[in-house]
Amino acid sequence: MERRWARNRMVMGLPFSIHLRGQFEQAAAEAAVAEVWRELEEVDRIFSTYREDSDISLINAGRLTPDGAHPEVSVVLDLAEHARLLTGGAFDVRFSGLLDPSGVVKGWAAERAADHLLNLGCDFYLNAGGDILAAATDPARPWVLGIEHPTVAGALLAVVSLGNGALATSGSNHRGDHIIDPASGLPQTRVRQVSVIGPTLLWADILATAATVGGPDSIPAGNWLADHEALFVGVDGTVCATTGLTDLLAAGQIAPVIDRIIPPSGGKVATDGVTATGGTFLRCDWLVTGQT
Amino acid sequence: MRRISFAIVSTLAALVLLFSYKTSGPGTATAESSSVAHIVSGPSAGASQSGTTSSATPSSGTTAAAPPDPAASTSSAKGTTRAKSPTSSTPGTSQAPASTAPVVVDGSAVNTQYGPVQVEVTITGGKITSVQAIDYPNGNGRDAQINSYAVPQLESQAVSAQSAKIDGVSGATYTSEGFVQSLQSALDAANFGG
Numbered sequence: 001m002e003r004r005w006a007r008n009r010m011v012m013g014l015p016f017s018i019h020l021r022g023q024f025e026q027a028a029a030e031a032a033v034a035e036v037w038r039e040l041e042e043v044d045r046i047f048s049t050y051r052e053d054s055d056i057s058l059i060n061a062g063r064l065t066p067d068g069a070h071p072e073v074s075v076v077l078d079l080a081e082h083a084r085l086l087t088g089g090a091f092d093v094r095f096s097g098l099l100d101p102s103g104v105v106k107g108w109a110a111e112r113a114a115d116h117l118l119n120l121g122c123d124f125y126l127n128a129g130g131d132i133l134a135a136a137t138d139p140a141r142p143w144v145l146g147i148e149h150p151t152v153a154g155a156l157l158a159v160v161s162l163g164n165g166a167l168a169t170s171g172s173n174h175r176g177d178h179i180i181d182p183a184s185g186l187p188q189t190r191v192r193q194v195s196v197i198g199p200t201l202l203w204a205d206i207l208a209t210a211a212t213v214g215g216p217d218s219i220p221a222g223n224w225l226a227d228h229e230a231l232f233v234g235v236d237g238t239v240c241a242t243t244g245l246t247d248l249l250a251a252g253q254i255a256p257v258i259d260r261i262i263p264p265s266g267g268k269v270a271t272d273g274v275t276a277t278g279g280t281f282l283r284c285d286w287l288v289t290g291q292t
Numbered sequence: 293m294r295r296i297s298f299a300i301v302s303t304l305a306a307l308v309l310l311f312s313y314k315t316s317g318p319g320t321a322t323a324e325s326s327s328v329a330h331i332v333s334g335p336s337a338g339a340s341q342s343g344t345t346s347s348a349t350p351s352s353g354t355t356a357a358a359p360p361d362p363a364a365s366t367s368s369a370k371g372t373t374r375a376k377s378p379t380s381s382t383p384g385t386s387q388a389p390a391s392t393a394p395v396v397v398d399g400s401a402v403n404t405q406y407g408p409v410q411v412e413v414t415i416t417g418g419k420i421t422s423v424q425a426i427d428y429p430n431g432n433g434r435d436a437q438i439n440s441y442a443v444p445q446l447e448s449q450a451v452s453a454q455s456a457k458i459d460g461v462s463g464a465t466y467t468s469e470g471f472v473q474s475l476q477s478a479l480d481a482a483n484f485g486g
Contacts, residue, residue, distance in 0.1 A: 008480045017480050130463040148463030171464030
């Protein structure tokens with residue numbers, strides 16, 4: 001008999017949820033979930049900007065250099081630099097001279113921690129503060145995920161089917177204007193919400209944040225990755241979607257009226273690995289090698 | 293039948309714990325709480341479950357089954373006499389949502405920095421049909437918010453999430469405060485049981 005089971009926890013100041021579906025050993029599931037929490041909390045101790053003793057806080061206080069910090073700090077800062085270059089500066093972890101890599105850390109850490117769930121051999125998804133990483137053993141039975149409506153509490157904007165991959169949503173509806181445009185230093189005011197669906201939570205999350213800053217027109221401009229689809233809601237309520245998004249909408253479910261289709265960007269492709277969940281992992285080595 | 297009890301009680305625990313999200317600010321994710329839930333009435337009113345006493349995180353609320361305790365009236369659970377149906381079926385027989393008799397479960401009071409919050413959940417035919425706060429803080433604006441906003445939200449969403457054909461919800465960053473009112477939190481609660 002198929003079982004469903006869930007656990008949730010506050011990590012990194014955000015609510016995380018883990019849902020399992022299918023057949024799994026209860027004891028193994030409890031142990032795997034405990035490992036996920038443990039790993040996420042360890043990451044938080046290194047990267048939290050709210051902890052005075054985290055490596056990031058010490059770096060910002062001038063009491064530690066990135067080179068002297070935990071080795072994972074360099075890994076994350078490398079990813080952040082790739083993200084900045086990829087997005088034409090729309091995504092930047094440095095602001096006013098301070099380092100806040102939270103926008104990279106959440107997706108990176110959640111993706112890595114979710115590896116502990118793979119050995120269970122069942123379907124799972126991890127919701128990391130509203131961004132979801134999903135894995136389904138049977139492609140015919142994907143997870144059916146709602147995208148929150150940006151302005152109507154408790155309502156859905158759209159429902160998508162997601163087998164193996166990620167769905168990240170960025171915007172301004174829960175925390176006020178928390179997306180700052182690095183170029184102006186001001187909260188962006190054109191886009192209310194952006195959801196991005198792609199192979200990895202790391203890059204879906206980064207692109208969602210960048211697209212909130214850059215707006216729909218940043219996609220044809222080329223600051224985008226192939227295999228990623230986006231759904232935008234403007235502050236005026238208009239809805240834009242990339243060409244392939246409609247294919248991901250769940251049949252017979254809530255679907256938005258799309259005012260404008262954004263043409264493909266001829267996006268940059270950079271796949272050199274496969275995530276544990278079967279998605280392609282975008283390491284952006286093309287940035288390292290200078291290929292653009 | 294015992295398994296159903298666990299599921300129900302776990303669901304309740306989730307709801308109780310979700311309240312702790314609401315009432316604990318950022319950085320204070322672990323409200324001091326004691327999660328002890330009691331089934332007030334229903335086919336399997338015998339089972340009770342004790343959560344841990346130190347943490348508000350649901351993952352720590354997993355548990356060992358206590359021996360049947362028909363009294364189900366120890367210490368903190370208030371309103372344990374609010375039976376909405378007589379106990380009926382034979383324990384230990386059928387599987388899952390076999391019974392459609394309403395089961396009423398009371399959570400113990402969760403002591404938050406704003407005061408105790410206690411919820412009562414009614415499960416009918418294996419589905420949550422009602423969530424009510426039977427004890428919540430009174431006295432300041434924050435409490436009034438819990439009373440007038442979060443409770444009805446939680447109730448309607450816990451019920452509707454089970455009929456919605458979705459597994460999860462993606463949204464722009466959930467905060468600790470916003471999460472309790474989110475559809476995802478209701479989905480978590482609905483699937484919380486073993």
